[in-house]
Amino acid sequence: MQSENHKKTIYAAILGAGTVGTGVYKLCQEMKSEFVQKTGADLVVKKVLVRNASKKREGIEDAVLTDNWKEIIEDPEIDIVIEVMGGIEPAKTYIIEALEAGKQIVTANKDLLAEHGQEVMAAAEKAGADLEFEAAVAGAIPIIRPLKQSMAGNRISEVMGIVNGTTNYILTKMSEKGMDYAEALAQATELGYAEADPTADVEGYDAGRKMAIMASIAFNSRVTFPQVYTEGITKISADDIRYAKEFGYVIKLLGLARNTPEGIEVKVHPMLIDENHPLAGVKDAFNAVFVHADAMDDAMFMGRGAGQMPTASAVMGDVVDVMRNLVYNCCGRVGCSCYKQLPVKQIGETKSKFFLRIHAQDKPGVLANIASVLGNNGVSIAQVVQKSRKGGIAELVIITDEVQENNFNDAMTIFSGMSVVKEISGVIRVY
Amino acid sequence: MQSENHKKTIYAAILGAGTVGTGVYKLCQEMKSEFVQKTGADLVVKKVLVRNASKKREGIEDAVLTDNWKEIIEDPEIDIVIEVMGGIEPAKTYIIEALEAGKQIVTANKDLLAEHGQEVMAAAEKAGADLEFEAAVAGAIPIIRPLKQSMAGNRISEVMGIVNGTTNYILTKMSEKGMDYAEALAQATELGYAEADPTADVEGYDAGRKMAIMASIAFNSRVTFPQVYTEGITKISADDIRYAKEFGYVIKLLGLARNTPEGIEVKVHPMLIDENHPLAGVKDAFNAVFVHADAMDDAMFMGRGAGQMPTASAVMGDVVDVMRNLVYNCCGRVGCSCYKQLPVKQIGETKSKFFLRIHAQDKPGVLANIASVLGNNGVSIAQVVQKSRKGGIAELVIITDEVQENNFNDAMTIFSGMSVVKEISGVIRVY
Structure with missing residues (x-):
């Protein structure tokens, strides 16, 4: 009244x-x-x-x-x-x-x-x-009000977003123009999309803060920034983007928040997503948030993330x-919605698919060797392609099935101690 | 309180x-x-x-x-x-x-x-x-609340949407599988996306009602369904879709509401939109609403439109x-927002670009003839391509510049009385 x-x-x-x-x-x-x-x-x-x-x-x-x-x-x-x-x-x-x-x-x-x-x-x-x-x-994207109010009849299970315009601009230029990271960053800085010190953007801290806020609201349980795993885009190479494209993927810096029976997962890292996913088409400095919930199914919100x-x-x-x-004298009518206390998982306890490139000695038995290290650590291979062979070195591109991150990391540690493995690069998660 | x-x-x-x-x-x-x-x-x-x-x-x-x-x-x-x-x-x-x-x-x-x-x-x-x-x-898409509340600091100038899942499903199948309209409609009916009597969907009435509601809220002035111009998808052919694709467009049934200095325009009709526009990627039974406003710039909301x-x-x-x-005892706090009384334009007073196909006699002077009829009625040609010549008939595909619809219609009337013009088909607006 x-x-x-x-x-x-x-x-x-x-x-x-x-x-x-x-x-x-x-x-x-x-x-x-x-x-x-x-x-x-x-x-x-x-x-x-x-x-x-x-x-x-x-x-x-x-x-x-x-x-x-x-x-x-x-x-x-x-x-x-x-x-x-x-x-x-x-x-x-x-x-x-x-x-x-x-x-x-x-x-x-x-x-x-x-x-x-x-x-x-x-x-x-x-x-x-x-x-x-x-x-x-x-x-400018209305997302807090939709999460708190419009979706109040749902159990939200996933919030995924491109929530940093600077990094999306850089990755778009790397993808469309074949630029390398340094060149694309320089252009972003020149156009005012990147700050003089771009750390908070390119290392994923800015996106991580936004994901902490959205996860808290979506899952009705407090998540703070220190609980968010963040990994930036500084190591993404033009090669990674090119190879990803060959497999039908684009690389985006994604914030990913999931509500699982074992706890909340919140992370920000580069990720390969299918080129037909709606988020794959979100270009330049635009932001977008993709939400999955039980009743409404999928929804996406896109717009200007800054300015x-x-x-x-x-x-x-x-x-x-x-x-x-x-x-109407009704201030406070929509208050804090963190009425649950759910655990937040460590990154190692979460599951991901991985894309990785391995440079290894090009001799009989090496692929079997690599495959068995992966297999012994519970990592199964979804796709493997041999990209090049020169100077006695073969380059393998592998996409794994979903695996607990701790297990994957164990396999990587073993690789780093194997003399036949010359280099592991482009380790990027796959949606 | x-x-x-x-x-x-x-x-x-x-x-x-x-x-x-x-x-x-x-x-x-x-x-x-x-x-x-x-x-x-x-x-x-x-x-x-x-x-x-x-x-x-x-x-x-x-x-x-x-x-x-x-x-x-x-x-x-x-x-x-x-x-x-x-x-x-x-x-x-x-x-x-x-x-x-x-x-x-x-x-x-x-x-x-x-x-x-x-x-x-x-x-x-x-x-x-x-x-x-x-x-x-x-x-499921939150759009009324964002328009009424989240965007309250904006002057909204355009609301454009794919707001009917049935027709979007049909057009997606026609585009992706090369189906003709009847075949795609039959499949939509079989899958439960189209009702036994699909008239309200395929003729654009359902979309027109939604556009009337959104326009009223976006422009703060009442628009009723009878004021909305509607045109359905029943005349869209597989050829139209194929030719549109060659020009870099996809065909969607779009609702379009604009607030212009001369009045509000609200219409629903098939439209060619650039294949890179975010709405072009909205497939199958999904809905999406694209909003342009002065402060927030562009935003898009996508999700399940029915079910x-x-x-x-x-x-x-x-x-x-x-x-x-x-x-909180504050019912009625967000009431009717139609506090203006803006005129609603007739379709003939609105401006559009057009795509059209003309089958005409293949002899000297005919193109000049056609071009001069367009020119005399204020229709300028942006692109023209001769697609085929056989049996003394040439097929021309023309995309015009923006023109007042009344003027365009005058040109079409003249064509219909010209013996050298055998058929006008695929008259579709272009965004």
Whole structure:
């Protein structure tokens, strides 16, 4: 029921006036009359928190800039705090203080949620407040709301995603143009898709944080970033991509979260997926999330995973939702959904298929030798192709059946001690 | 704020025990404990309305079956009415009576919403009640909630979708197996993808109803089914598909809704789309909706558009949402979003590119003649290829630039009166 004395004007503060903050401010101005129609209330940005309030900001009125957090936290008129500053601190402190002061939160902060989600969600729960974070995962793509609400009638068993645009851009260029990793990274950097220090992207940390958040929601059980196995794309070669293509696969950096009877698996690593899988067609800087659940079967969500306005779009969807809750006096109606406590598996306990390339001495009995090492460790071979023979060295490409990772690693350890095996390369999992 | 005296048990009634109704009942039982965790309340299906209450229903307790609407409408304990009987009447009367009796509605009824949406939404608004209908469009795919909520910070300019699984299955088989229309339809019927009378699917009516609903929400202005131009797939030939492929296109039955400065365009017709467009890869009975908006840019949502459990999944997402609203006493918080009154264009006023095949006399001057008729009517040619010459007849395949449909039709009328033009076939729009 709409409260009789509901607020006609809702005041918000934006923390951070970087790319995303400026985009959010812009949408608050441009969509003003639409928001009134959609929610019955007028949205006014009263303050924008910045480090240096005397510095001019393109597109933001000087009067709203402040470098004093107290002007926000102590202002009882401000109902919504939009945190788009990023990083753990001071964002975490600000969010918790704002919740304690009775304010609602919209945040785009994946680092914070993937590591301290429990603490901030508990603070929101205690305050009976909204804490919404659609923008923290996969930019503009609506995925948090679908997972929490639209799919509430399902048991979700798998969430798989291309949730890092930088690495998807690099792999797309390697695949389409035959570039090697360094060249594709250089191009991504030049175009602004990769940061000066690309570590968080190319090593899979950024994707891992998003997977921790999605797994927590999909399986109703907390997964934190340190529990996510991550492996990046820096070792993927043009050869790997070419060979994969010959087998009908493309290579993507995939986040994979599964709910199994023995526990939750969450990992990020390069993976060969069938060229006909919907995720295989997701190119350049686009993101996509593929979900399998018992009732709805398969669904996929694709869109812009980053960028000023796409991220601001996701933030504003949440802001409008919070405005509706304020108007109807029902903040906190969709709270933390981690009501189970499921174990999270170690990577070695999970199962995968593997693609690998082995350079070995080209003499009788070597293939039998390699096959028996695999067999003795429980690794069965699905496909094997001899790619080349030169200078007494044969190159074998092997795709295994599904195997427990510990067993596979044992076989790799034995290979590394065998004189006939010259090199193991391109060890990539297969979906 | 959660109401202190919030209901610990929420009673629902399901109208209809067909395929979807049985699926909904099943999820209500199977997910019982999850719903308590998600909403804080227990969901109990108290009644299932059927025509013949003495007939046994597999999976539904006899005790809840009733053929008496009064047992539902007059039961003050029942808070949620889940309408999955389909058709305009008596569904419409039941929904309006239920709203007047203070109940919340979840419905999967696209026919009703596409034709009488305004009336039922007004009744919900008057009652301050929820009326949710995610399952009415594109089955399990979350699209109503994303359009209404997640994208609230955007101005949406285009919604394009493959929203009918039957026709997508038929076109996929025609494209992949070279089947003609009749053969592919026969296979779809045999597999249960097409109904005994496939008219609503193959003529685009089903897709047209879904597009009316999506356009209304996306553009915040009511569009009803009679305002949607529909054209089916019955005239698509194996030749059309083969030629389209040669030009790098696939043929899909697309729903297309655009918000232009001159008004809203909503149409359903076969269309050539680039083979690299994400919608081109949506195969068999899958549905997908592609949305373009100013802030988020492009997004696509793909999944099962029909079927018992996928549809039940969408219904239950809404039921859980309504349960949360009941617990927090905030029903009606997301109401009708048609707060504008935009004109809807006639099909002749819209612009399209066209693909067409012309069989004409193979003699000097005929191409010039054809080209000048097009030119005189404002139709410019983007591509033209002469496909064959035999028996004094040449086959031309033409792709035009974008042209107002009225102008294009004028040219076609002139062709039909020209003795050198023997046949015009395969007139299909191009995205």
